Amino acid sequence: MNVQPDLEFIRTLKEAGGDTLKKCYQCATCSVMCPLSKEGKPFPRKEMIWSQWGMKEKLVTDPDVFLCHQCGDCTVNCPRGAKPGDVLSAIRSYAYTFYGWPAPLAKLASSAKGLPILIGIPVLVIFIMWMLSGAMHIPTREEFASHGYQQFFGTWDFYWYAKNIFFIVLIMVPSLGLGLFSAFKGITKMWKSMCEDAGLNKEYRPSIGQFTQEFLWPSVVEIVKHSRFRECTSSIDRVRGHLPLMLAFIGLFIVTCWSLLKNDVLGLIWPSLHGPLPLTDPFKLLANVSAIALLFGIGVLWSNRKKAESELNTLPTFYDWFLIWEITAVGVTGLGAELLRWAGMPVLGYIVYFLHLVSIMMLFLYLPYTKFAHLIYRTGAYTFEKYRESVYGKNQ
């Protein structure tokens, strides 16, 4: 086989936390120790040699890279200190940029150098929207007590649709839309490349319903239950942080959907439904419990990451920390804005609420390029693994 090493790719991996990849001498201890590696298709030994050889195309189309949960079992047991878990993590971070669209935005989100622009974009957009809305004033304590943040973007006489909702939808829906569209482009490109690499038959394919029922849905269930994640031993603590975090996102997603339905659909029929939720409302309770779970989960992941950096000598990377900072910002500003509302402090409350909107927009907009993308790409890899093992993968 004629190997043309991609030196630029190797350098990128080293900078993204895979600085130890050259230490590997192919003993295969890691593949034996990995609780998720399957007989017949072991990893991460083969990924280590591909990384050393700079075989970019091979690695970005390798589902095993995305099946890894970065538990560190392999890293702990590697006799050479080659840290295969970190190398796989560096490959994943490269893959999110590789599949990301639009490419300049994906590149920008891949390193700390882009951080001022990454923060600057949502700050500017939301500030301009605030100016355009004409609502540029801080409410009195009385106004703040009765409306909370419901008039952040002002109010108008149009009874059927609140001005605040109009502006929030105007900002967040395109941000989320771009994030989801980019994620869709990325995952379809990855799927196609994986099929080509595995030589799967394009003619013999299941229907959409069959595909969902047999491959996609079981993968989603497995991920939500954290079944594979629980098999990891060295850092089982990560499950204790990851699970509440994931449930918190599901809780906040339900609250957001209800809020949109209440304000944008039901509110058109019963305008009295516009306005802040009372603290005793079940959806408000769900939102608050989810915010606490989010902060708890991110706290556990934060301390685990710190522990890994000190005990396993893992490099602190922008890829790992950016998502932790982002989620912390969403949780802290969300809870902070609510506490300031209770405390009746409009000036500080409005500033923190502004930052809350900025952090949410960042989460939506950069979803497909940051570590958050593992949600999509890992689901894709789980699904592909089942598909490849099925009659559709074998019947060639």
Ligand code: SF4
């Ligand atoms: S990464 Fe470590 S454990 Fe795995 S094959 Fe290389 S030297 Fe062996």
Ligand code: SF4
């Ligand atoms: S980090 Fe864990 S899941 Fe990933 S390859 Fe190593 S042992 Fe396997």
